[in-house]
Each structure stands twice: as structure tokens, then as C-alpha cells.
Amino acid sequence: MNAPQTLYEWFARTAAAHPEEPALEVDGSRLTYAELRERAERTAADLVAAAGGTPPRRVGLLATRSVTAYAGYLAILRAGATVVPLNPEHPTARTAGVVEAAALDLILTETPDAAAALGVPVHAPAPATPDGDAPDATGGGAGAAVGTDGADRASGAEQADAAAGAGTAIEAGTAIEAGTAVKTTATTGTGAHTGTNSESPTGNPKPDKATTAVEADGAAGADGADRASGAEQADAAAGAGTAVKAGTAIETTATTGTGAHTGTNSESPTGNAKPDKATTAVEADGAAGTDGADRASGAEQADAAAGAGTAVEAGTAVEAGTAVKTTATTGTGAHTGTNSESPTGNAKPDRATTAVGADGAAGADAARRADRGDGGGGGGGAGAAGGGAFRRVGPDDVAYIIFTSGSTGAPKGVPVRHRNICAYLEQVAGRYDIGPGSRLSQTFELTFDGSVHDLFVAWAGGGTLVVPRRSQLLSPVRTINNLGLTHWFSVPSLITFASRLGTLAPGSMPTLRWSVFGGEPLTLQAAREWRAAAPGSRLEVLYGPTEVTISCTAYRFPEDIAAWPHTPNGTAPIGSGHPALELMLLGEDGRPGDTGELCVRGPLRFAGYLDPAHDAGRFLTEDLRPAGDGPPERRHWYRTGDRVTVRDGRLVHLGRTDHQVKIRGHRIELGEIEAALRGQPGVRDAIVVTVPAADGEPELRAAVSGAGCVPDRLYTALGDRLPPYMMPSRITVLDRLPLNPNGKIDRRAVLTELG
Template structure:
């Protein structure tokens, strides 16, 4: 089925990969674990895995397949295999607790799970298939199934994010949304044969779709870093001749702390993209100095709006602006509309960002999660939709992000759920974090609301930096902020804890602050130092 003959057809992700494989069969599609795979080879591997999935499901095409793999050949060929079958892929992280993976498998109603070989023995409530344990030893020699056509409204993948109720929340995304995204980013970033894209994101993080299919839709190469390469990204970029870098901003801070971002260490890098959390001017400047020929863009977008949906391109002067401020998120992609709403639902210069359009998801996997997450805008005012029905296209998705309209586009001000009350005052934690980043020696900062010994809400802060004098920093804040906004404690860490996607893990950090606060009774007059916990956590 071709889009040239049927307006309801969609090439889908696999169709775009297959078209590239026909045009450039010998070009390198993937480099992982020291081995390169051409488009011809990767297409063959995907076809054989698709055959194994069919056989494992009794010859029938599975509707929804989990992918329990991370940065292995199984992960990448498996993603393509599921897409080749026209099925929905649900990425699963082998590093997450088995109980969470089992919960997701049930919530997603997976038919089976394709797992990398070292996960063959994991006990899950649905069948687990691995390339070495399929129950069909001759499957690799059986006919490879043809690629199945998909409809634009068909689901492409489902990702599970951390839910406010404590249960994972499924976010389904349609092929039409991903294709609209690719139609924008592939030409914008000049992707094609010769492009070499970093693959820094776990597959449970939707930004990984840019790495994979931005490359595979255009003839580029996905270059998978080794386990220690993200500690020294400049060395990885130079060694692997990376042309397109994409990561969360925290990678910049970690590399800077390890003194891995010396000036002009990435002279050949062409594009530097950051998303997933606020990008500070200091981070942008540090990276730009190491990659002077690179164009840097700050991207924004929740999973519900398909990877990223807004962009801001920096120039040298903008990167050199006051270091404590964050880079704007700029303007929205084509095919999207937005509203900025105040607390009463009226359009305003500052408020919650709400978005609708081609990249908006069709509603949560569990309809109950739709309640209160969309607004209808009529007669100059928006009203919150309180039912659980699938959202119609006219509804705007409530991002939960506070933004301000400016001449540079939208400015991200923090999460609405980062607004807390201290002594009866409304406090935006992002404002305090920005003030901390302006303090001498501070690189990164996070502020959390925690219960004090009396059970009242108090502010606790953590930061990284060189020779940070906590008493001096907090004294500086007293000159800039009202007393109720000055944290009661400041913990100086070697690194901020990161989750599996490289973002700051606020849950893990909360445990550190509460533990150290209880153990040491530290306050604003003294600093504490603690080792950051190991990486772990949930999606964005």
C-alpha cells in the first residue's frame, strides 16, 4: 500500500527505514558494541526477528510487543522487527525492577516480550522471546514476513511515564504524530547519508526515536556510545566523528565537572541538540566553547506531544547571557497550536502551556488518566475537561509547564507542580534554582520541598560546583530573595543523582536530602557533602 495511491496509507517508521535500505543498502545504519551493520544487514536481522515473533505468537501477528533491551543489537533490530509487523512497540528497561516491568506488561496488555539474550530467564506475566531462546530453532531460515502497512491513526509505540498516583502511566503515540515530527526535523538538521547521530537515550525515553529514525529515515548512522562514553562526551564525539549530538543538559554538567569539555575539542560537530530538562546558559556556553562550529538548539516537549514540539536556536551572544538563566524553548513546530492560560483559564502572557495539533497524543492508555489533562477553549476562556473520554482533536493538552511569552518566544519557568506554599506564600522552586545557579561556584542546583522536624513544609537545596561555600551562597540568596524563599539547608554534592534517562532524579535526591538532614541536622549555616546515589528512575 502506497501513500501515492491511498490517502489513508502511512509509510510508518518501518516504511521509512525500508525506503532508505532500498536507496542505500550498503550505507552504515548502526554501530553498536564495536560492530557496524549496513542497512541491508539490519533489514535482514529485523526480518528474521519478525519471523521469530510471529512463530512465538502461534503464527499470528502480535498486536503489542514489549522490547526488553537496552543499547544492544536486539534493541535496534527488535524495534524495527516490531514496526515491520505493524505492531505497537513498548520499550522496557532491563535495569528497572522486574515488578515494574511486570506491571507495565499487564497495563499495556502485551502479547509477548522480545528480550536481549541476558534477559531470557526473567519471570514476567507474558511470554518472553529471545534470539537464543525462541522455541523455534529453524525460524531464522523460514520465510521472512513482508512489512505490513499501517494507518496514520495506528499506534506506533507506547511509553510509560511516572504517574502522579504512583502507578506507571501509558502514553500511546500514533504514526501520524511521529511522521509529522520526522518531516520537520530531518530537513531542519540536514540529516542524510554521512550524518552520524549519537544515541544517548534509553529506548524508554521517547527522544531516542530521533536518534534512531532521524537517522534511518534519511540514510544516517546511529552510533551507540559505550557504558563510559557519556562521562566524556567530547572524546566520544571526536573519536566517532559524530555530526549530530542529542542529550539531556545534565550530560554537559557532568562532563564539565570531570573537565571533559575543553575548548575546541569537538571541532567537527555540526549540530548540538538538548532536551528533557531546562538548558542553562552556562551549560550552553560550556558546550559551545567545546564545539565552536556546532549549531546549538534547545528543544522542549513532553512525551504526550511526541518527542519535542518547540525549538530555540542559540547564537554566541545568547549563550553568553547571564549564566543563571535558562535558554528559551522558543517557538512551536508546524502543525501545532498553543495557548498560555492563567489560573482562571484566560489567555495570558504567563501561565500554563497547553498544546494541540498533529503531534498531540490520542489520550492515555488508561482513560482515567485523561481526567483533567485537557482543556476546551471557547469564547475567550478555557475550561478543564473532567471526563475520561478520548480527547477530540479540538482539545488542548495541559503540559503542566509554566511559560512566559517573550520576544525570544516561550520561556520555560518550571513545572506547575513545583509550586509550593511556604508560610502561606506561593513559591516557585524554579526561581530559587535560577538564583542558586547565579551564586559563585555553583554549576547546577535543585530545590525541593521537604517536611521539617515539626512536620511543616521546608525548602532544601542541593548543588554541585567547585569550592562552594554554602554559608556564603545562602547569604547571597538572602540579599536576592524573600526570607521564606531561602532554603533551610544546602547540600553540596559531587554530582546530582540522575535517572536512567540522564535527567536529575528528584526522587533519589529527596531521599539524600531527607537522610542527611535527619542525620546531620544541617541548616543554612553549614554545608553537607554526600555521594550521589546510583542511576535509576523513571521516564520524563
Template structure:
């Protein structure tokens, strides 16, 4: 059977195949079969069209979180042919309104938790049980008033807003073709079928959530949505919800470790464990594998601009076969077969280590604001300097996306070295911050570590470190570092925190940490 050509088509194929035989969505006590979820999505889609004056909208905001409305609403927006623009109800109203304006939203769909929101465009709030079932329309067919969306491959499926360097949210549109290409590679990767129970740990404003939704729904799996509070106790949540597939940021391993719940064999239901969004240390991977010995463990890497993930690495089952990397992280693997991968050194020449560039059918069509494209793309055959301007825009399929991530080849697999701005020069010495972090994480009692370059009183950059863990003694850490690293790589100070600050997506928040270090001087 050929793959569907639209994102909604992936879900619709499963809804036709599994009907009432399989549960598609589980949110708390609420469960919907594939037939019920499709019917609800189509009823909501009908409401959206009617609310928009009888015309199918072009872009719809989704201001909802961890509710049936959120997930059925996501499908409903796609069913109308519009692009989904996820909005977080916990974000400041001013940010939500700014995104609504930037994205050109015609309306916003919300659940009752956001009933008082004012996004600056018409707001459609759906309460429990709304819209009600309707007998209108042909049996088994869409309700009356719901037109054929006539979705095309180059239509936008969703828009994710990331933090921009100027402080303004930066819109990343991902096309139907981008996401369908991604699903064509990953949907069959994890052995999902009826009876599979997949976690939904990510907020809808983070593109990892798109993986959860459509990898589950492409093959008859059940999307299981934990409460936000449950995410802080991963082991207990996995067992309580009988999850077979887990996908999260690696920092949730630290939560489980701190609770002391990663005991051998403590997650017997897990068959697949996938981590992404930030580097996974080999030490954390070992802790998780001990607790879930029957689970395959895989790392995904990819910026939002390359549609969720573009490389993958699956750790061997036997620990003795695991790789050893200089920075202590699990490799990010190899590129997907439909993508081209390129490493360029500081002089713009192909190299075994350097900045990572990617092109192919998953590469997004360019930022919502074309001004953000400058410096982010490399024309075919151009050197790294050619990415600094946008003279050869508009973009073509030959353009490489400049990820801003540094990587190196290690035994045929890519190892993530950090962001290009995480390689710093201190008094003439070029330093990889990840190397210092890896050395700190190897010390007894240290759970995680971050090293930052901060401005000293003389205006020159200097290194400071923050660690989390128990029993961390600054002098002992300094001694351990001095035995392994040259003097110019030693942090001026090491601060011990109960836990490192995280952003809304569960990643370490370096900006918040920098502010915290500054206030403690």
C-alpha cells in the same frame, strides 16, 4: 518524494535507497548496513509472529539495551504492525511485570542480558547471531510467514511509561500518525545524510531515543550507540566515535565540565548539538559552544505526550546575539508549524506568561488508562478550570494538552519557567524557584543548583537549596543572594554536594534530592 505514512516506512524508504552503501547501525564493533538491518528486522519479525502462534502480536515488550537486538528488535516489532513497549533491564522486576500487565503485552522480546527475566508473559530471548539468515521468501523480499502489517495511522507505534503521581507507571501511547507528523518536521532539520553519525545517548524507555533512531534512519545516517560508561565522558566519546550529531540531556555538559574536557575546539567533528529533557542554561551552552565551535546548538522542548518535542530554539552562531533571560536558561523557542500553542494565566485567560497548552497532530490520543486523562486536557474554548474534570471526554483533536509547564514570551520566543508545581508560595509571597537557582548558578564555583520547598517544623513551607561545584562557601553564597534577592526568597540553608542526584534519564532527580536533604537535617 512524499513522506511515508508509517514509522517503519521511514526506515524502509532509506533501506531501499541506500542498501549496502551506508551503515545504518553501529554498536561497538558491530556494523550493519541498511540492507542488513532491514533483513535482520524482518527475520526477527518473522520469529515474533511464529512465537505468537502464527498471529501478528498487538503489543510487544522490548527488554533490551544498547545491543543490536534492541534496535533491530524495535524495527521488528513495528514491522509486525505491533506497538513497541520499551522495558529497561535494569529496572526492578516487579515494575517490569506491572508494566507488562498494564500494557497488555502478549510477549516480550529480549537480548541475552535479560534471559532470566520473568515479565509475566512469554519471553523470546535472541542470542548472538539469532535468528540466522534464511533463504526463504522472494529475493529482496520479506521472509515467508511475515504478513503485511496493514498498519493504520491511528495504530499505536510505541508506549512510554512515565512516573505517575500515584506511584503507578503511567502509559503514554503515541500513534503512527503522531510520530510521522513529528518526523515530517524534524527529519530534514539537521542536514543528515550518508556519512552523518548520530549519537544514541538515551535509553529506549526515554522518548528521546525515538528521535535518535528515526531521524538517523529517515535520511541515511548512521545510529552510533555508545556504551553506558562512555556517556560519562562526552568529549572523549564524541571524538572516539567521530560523531557529527549529538543529542542528550544538558546534565551531560556538567560531566564534561567537571572532567575539564570542554577545551576550546575539543570536539571538531560535531556539526549539530541538540539538548532536551530539561532546561539548558546559557552558561552551559556557552561552555559547549566553545568546545564545539563548528556545531549549531539547538534546544528541543516537549513532554512525552506531545511526541518527543513540540518547540525548538536554535542559538545564534555569534555569542553577542544570544538572548538574555531572567532565569539564565536558553529559550525553548517557538512551536512547530503544525501545532497550536496557548499560554493561560492562573485565571485561565490567554496571557504572555502562564501554563503552556498544546494541540495538533503530535498530541497523543490519551493515556493508556483513561482515568489519567482527568485534569490533563482542556476543551476548545474552555477555561483552565474546565481541565479539572473529564466530563467532555472522549478526546477530540480540538482538545488542548495541559503540559504542567510554565512559560513566558521573550522577544517572540518561549522561555521555560519551570513546572507549575515549582512556583511556590512562601508566607504569602509567590516565588519562582528558577529565579533563585539562576542566581546561585551565576556564583563562582557553582556548577548547578536546585531550590526546593520543604515543610518546616511549623508545617509551613520553606526554601532549601543544593549546589554542586568546587569551592562553594555557604556564607559567600548567602551574601551573593542577599544582594540580589528579597529576604523572603533566601533559602534557609544551602547544601553543597559533589554532584546532584540524577534519575535514569539523566535529569536532576528532585525526589531523591528532597530525601537527601531531609536525611541531612
């Protein structure tokens, strides 16, 4: 099986294989893969519509720990755009800086008021209905409106019996007089489709929604779509082909071959027709036509359509006021054919509706969720809202941008391409025995790249992404047990929280099979406590900066605790590099050695910062010289800034070569906090250092000098610019900051001053 080439494809492949398995549990909601995919498809179409019909390039995601956040992440990828996560809890000024630096086209959010001040268009998805779907916007005028009004969920067998008498079809060319009410709900297949759907475990079509609403002029329709399965409906449709006389009100279970089109589509690898959106439009002058571009090529459709005698074809006379709804075809929407997103190559059911206004004009007034047949790669060739199209993306397009702390005082954008993240998933997705029934934690905020691991390692394997509330993260043991988690991934500091609560009792987490930690060093003592509490869990450490796509090394602890390593600083080794990568330790003499700055190259290494000015000094050529101007080349090394040594054949992290630190998993450039302090009135100079807190975890302390510096005022000013995790625990005012012989601020002397 070929590996997916885009991030969305990893999800789409699993959604096709395990549609009825749970994909997401969050905030009281539970969505299967099919439901999550349908919501992502719908939201993707809405994004295109919100962007004026042109697929957006970069979309900010201002949401967290909600269905909107996770379906929105997928929707942005599906539309062919780049995801730029934004944290609703960060100060508006900081978020505005990210929005400007990323040049966002649109923001997807569940809090539109909070996003209104950010200066770009905002889209807030409609709230979900009780069955998990957002309400459709299909509607019409006061004359005769035909639209969707909720799907009937009755099972196929009973509905098939009820449908047995509905076998009359409207043939092409038949005249229909004003006032005639017609509803074509069914086909050979379920809902409005025929064909096999890979999302059904039985291989039969998957029911979908197709309904008709009736307005004041007395046009009749049904409230609830028929869900009979294909075999029974095929029998009921055997008599299709009879013409309907003017004035007759009838429900027609359309026939095999019904639809606006039939034929093949060059975009489908099988050469068969690609399902898409098409609806019958009834104009004021009585002419009917298709509203929604058919994606199959013309010549083949012309031939294939010649025998389709059950569709209302373009040009059929339909008088004003006639209510017509063509929901049923052989195939998806208004088409016949196969869908390459289905492993079987058969068509996937979806929705297609027609609205008829007061003057008899019909058109599609809601974005339909037709699958595009391009393998879920995030765009290309298929209709979205208003007849637009998703952007087709490839491995070299940017999947997401994470903004990390920047030493200049502004966050740095790290673009990660589909090529990078897909290579990462190839390295790690199979490491943790994930499949249907696996329940994986989602602990990281979406602005932290560990969240990408959370989402797509779960979805690549068919597991359930289980999202705890933020408050639950402070009680990891209780949360793991209450949620029945089998896989846990977090920063090691959460072990400290659990230990302080006294909940890390031996055997207290029996459901865990895998425990993975990353984002900051894991002490061997914390690892021993966790292992005792989860004796049935394998334990692993992942290490890597955002620039090399989440992680570049891994260390798995031996099953036998007696075989665990000893390290000079008491932290777990970071292990060895992922097989696809090359790692090198650059010594102080500028040559490779056993101790030095870790440098990385390979398919996980990013292609340079969003602002090329940030590339300076971060890359080395093949002969280990500083790279010049211009984008880094494929064989260039990325300098991580981490000091690493080799001990017993394993890499051990020793610290930073610069002044970057990690606090509770968050990567922080001390210079960014210092720059924020220096920007305040009266502050002459500032320095930020880390000191051990009472619980042994590092915390930030700041020292400032200058006339009139007031700590409370400085705290207030910092709170408007920095997220909570970057706030110093204390700000001390000194007459002057101590300097070393070179005239630079002496950090060691500052630590002494601060006690």
C-alpha cells in the same frame, strides 16, 4: 514524494534508497541498512511464530544498547505491533507493573532469564553468525534433508563462468525417481531471483543466500549459494528446458520464468506480483505441492503460469527419498513479479528453501524473510513464520508506549500513534542536514522518548546511528572524538560532566556539525562552554513532554554569540512551536496571556493516556473549559503543566505548575517517590523535594515522619521499587512534617529543615 504513514516506513524508505550505507554501530557491530532491515524482517517473522502464528499486538522490548535492541525495535514495528520499551536495569516489580498495565502479548529480550518472571511469553533472538545473520532453522530427518547451510560470498563474474555448464532444468510433469539429487540454485538474476533490486547501487539484483545441505542417504547438494549476477547467468540458462532422467544428479540453473508462480498482485501499487514465500513440499506419497501461501491473485497467476515450464508444479510425482531444492525463480522466493518496496518496482531477492524429510515429505522449517511489498508499513497480507501474516497498521494505530512517572505511585502509559510520530518526523527530520556519512549519537535509553528522535531522525535521513556504551556517556568529549560523531543529542547535564572532567577545551570537538539538547533546561553558561568546544557546530534546544511526541518547540542559537538572548532565569529559551502545532499560554485567570501554563494542540498531541483515568484535568475544550469524560477530541488542548512566558518573541520556560521535576533528563513525579515511601511500614508521611547538588544540578531529598523509620531500611525498600534516577540522595527522619496554614505539607519549610 509522499511522506511515510507509519514509523517503520521512514526506515524502510531509506533502506531501499541507501542499502549499503551503514545504519547502525553498536557494541562492536556495524550493520548496513540492508543488513539491519534483513535482521528486522527475520526477527519480525520470529515474533509472529513465537506468538503462535498470530501477530502480537503489543511487544515489550527488554534490551538496551545492542543489535537486539535496535533491530528488535524495528522488528516489532514491522510485525505491526506496538513497541513498549522496558529497561533491564529497572526493578523487576516496576517492570512487572508496566507489563501488566500495557497488557503485553510477548517480550523480546536478550536476557530471557530476567524476563521469565514477568508472566508473558518471551522470545530471545538467536545469536548472530559471523556474517551478521542468525542461523537458519531449516533441517530434515535422517533420510534426505535439503536446507540452508551458509551462503557463498563469491562475486558474480567468477561464479557466472562456473555456472556456464548448468543449463538443464526440470520441466513440470517430469517424473523423478527415488534417490535422484537435484539442486536448482540459480536463475536469471542473482542467488535465487531475477529482476532489478533497488538495494543494489547498480540497479542489478542483490545477491542473497540459497544453499543446500546433504544428508546421509547420499543426496547431493551444495554448501554455499551461487551469487552470479543476472546477465551472465541468463546466458548460462539459455538451454534450460531439458528433462532430467531418473537417477541423474545435476545442478540446474533454472530459467527465466522458473518458480512456483508468476503473476500479479493487487497489493502491489504497480499491479505486479508481490514477492512472497513459497516452497515446494514433497509429501510421503510422492505428491508435490506448495507450502507457503502465494499472495498473487489466482486468475492472473493461472494465466501467467501457463508458460512456466521449468518449475516443479503441484501434482508432479516425486518419490520418497528424493532430495529437491527449488531456490531459484524469476522474481523473489518462488515468484515472479515486482515489489512495491523497490523504488524501481522490480523484485527484491530473498530466501526460499525446501526441506525434505526421511519419508520424503518436504516443508519449510524456518521463517523466511520475504519482503511484503506493502511499503514496509508494518504488516498486511504477507507470509511470516509458519504461513502467518504481519498485521497491517495505519496512522491511527499506536507505534509505541512510553511509561512516565505517575503521581499516583504507578507509571503512566503514553501511547503515541503512527500519525503523531510521523508528523513529528516531518517537522524535524530535515532540520539537521542528515545524509549518508552523518554519524549521530544515541544517548537516551529506549524508555525515554528522546531515543525515538535518536533512532528515526538518523534513519530518516540515511545517517549512521552510533551507540556509545553507557560508561562513555560520562566522557562526552572523548566519546564524540573517538566515535567521529557529527551530530549530538543529549540532556544538558552531560555538559556538566564534561566540564567537571576539564575536557571542554576550546575547539576540542572539531567533528561536530550539530549539537541538540533537550529533556531539561539548558543554562546559557553551559551553552557557551559547549559552543566554545565545538565552534563548528550549530546549537539547538528542543522542548516538549512525551504527550506531544518528543518535542513541540525548538530554539536555535544565533551564530554570533553576541546575539544570544538574556533570560530571567539564565536558561536558554525554548523558542517557538513547530509549525504544525498551536500553542497557548493559560493565565491564572483562565484566559490566554503572555505568561502561564503552556497548552498544545495539533497532530503531535497524543490521544489520551493508556489508562483513561489519567486524562482527568489534562485537557481543555476549545473554549478553555475542562474536558469531560471520554477520549479527548482533536481540537482539545493538552495542558503540559509547564509555566512559560514570552520574552522578546520567544518562549522561556519558568518551571512547573505541579510537583514534577526533571533530574538528568528523567521526568519524575515527586508524588511517586512519596507514595513509595508512605507504603513502607512505620512511615506516617513523606515528602520529596529537589535541592541543588554540589555541581549545581538538582538532586532529590526526602523527609519522612513516623515511629521506627530507619533510612537504610527505607533505601533498601525503595531500591526494589524505583529506578536509580528516582532514588533520593538522602532520607531525613523528622518527628513531624511542617504544615502550612491550610494543613498541607509546607515544602518551603521542609527545604529549610533539610538545610
